[in-house]
Amino acid sequence: MDLYTPSADSGLFNLLGKLFALGRAVDATRTGNVWTKRQALEAVLDLAPQLQTAIISHDAWDAAGAALHNQIVAAAQSLIRRYIEEKNFTYRTLNQALEVIRSDLVAGGYYFTASTKSLTVTPGAANQGDALIAVSDRNGYGEPVWIYPETINLKSDGTRLTVSGARASTLGRGDRDWPQGSGAYFTIPLASLNQSLLANPGLETTSAANTPDAWTIHTGTPGTTIVITEPEQQQIAITGNPTGGYFVLTWTDPLGKVWHTTPLGPAPTTSDIQAALRGIPGLAAVTVSGTNPFTVIFEDTPGDIAHLQVINRLTGGTNPQVTVTTTRAGDVLSYRGRSLKLVGNGSEQTTLYQPVRLSPGRVYLFFARARRSSSATGTVNFELRRSISDTALADSAGNVKVFGFIVSDPFRTGIFLPSFPVRQAG
Secondary structure, three states: OOOOOOOOOOOHHHHHHHHHHHHHHHHHHHHOHHHHHHHHHHHOOOOOHHHHHHHHHHHHHHHHHHHHHHHHHHHHHHHHHHHHHHOOOOOOOHHHHHHHHHHHHHHOOOOOOOOOOOOOOOOOOOOOOOOOOOOOOEOOOOOEOOOOOOOOEEEEOOOEEEEEOOOOOOOOOOOOOOOOOOOOEEEEEOOOHHHOOOOOOOOOOEEEOOEEOOOEEEEOOEOOOEEEOOOOEEEEEEEOOOOEEEEEEEEEOOOOOEEEOOOEOOOOOHHHHHHHHHOOOOOOOOEEEOOOOEEEEOOOOOOOOOOOEEEEEEEOOOOOEEEEEEEEOOOOOOOOOOOEEEOOOOOOOOEEEOOOOOOOOOEEEEEEEEEOOOOOOOEEEEEOOOOOOOOOOEOOOOOEOEEEEEOOOOEEEEEEEEEEEOOOOO
16 A cells, blocks of 8 residues: 555545545534534423434434544554555554654655644733733744644733643543643743843843943944933932921832832931832832932833822921932833833944853743834844854744844834744754
């Protein structure tokens, strides 16, 4: 028996194709209009109990369909066994037989067209924050993997992600609803910048003005075409020599929720104000320095952070007041903390790079966030190269891995780029 014959329909895959076409037709009938009409009967069963006989008959018909499906599978396995034995091999297990067939397919230059599939991530309506999920349907060698058609739910408690697939452990291959789902259930820790393969991935530290640590500037001028933004800085001043009472600082987060500090006395220290502000979600990294006025630097916060407000309940002294002024505005386009700001001059191809070492057999996902000013144009590319002078690397399928986007949307955040399979270290 040949693997495939173009005209005689006598090859293994000619016959398997006819068998599986019958199986698909049977399943389409069992799960299509017939099943819909059966459910319609069940909905009115209380009005006409006599319909129960039709439902019982349908159960028998459906069971016969399952039996036919199982017979189709058994017939397919018999054909595979015949193919192996006609090669004068001893048939031992189905898995071993399939491995022989796979080798013959490769040797004959055959391939299978991949099934159409897609993976989408839909955020829950009640979500808060801007965490994103990266998904891939390829393994560490860039090969597509088999996936179930299902909805997988993901829920975070702030430190871990719980993954719950559709439960289908009791279904057999002959069941109408097979496969229904993977039944997957596990937890994984949330990723952070500290786990990045890149050094200084958030561009928070600099070796010189507008020069990010661990990054080499190949083309560009620090301070002109390459700028590192600075976080917002505000100043808190207490006047009037209060002797009693308290004041409270309030801050509105990006979602519009107003947060309050614990009450602060008339003569707070730098540590008092810093601890109070760090108790607010989103301000855990702020630093406070100086002694009345106090300087607050909003580290690791959005560039367009809201101004601190004051609830003043100070007493004593002479008209005691607490005022907050902005001494350095954050960059409105900065996502969080410090950011790399590329300033085009119409001709320069600004280029920064740093070395990374990848391991074989692993999936790597690249994630970046970007925003633009209203007048910005051009393209931003992220490339993986063996050296700065080489062209971008291609994967095993010949796809050149240049991850780029056109600077068009005013806010381009949450850019997940395709996975890159690695076959050898380097």
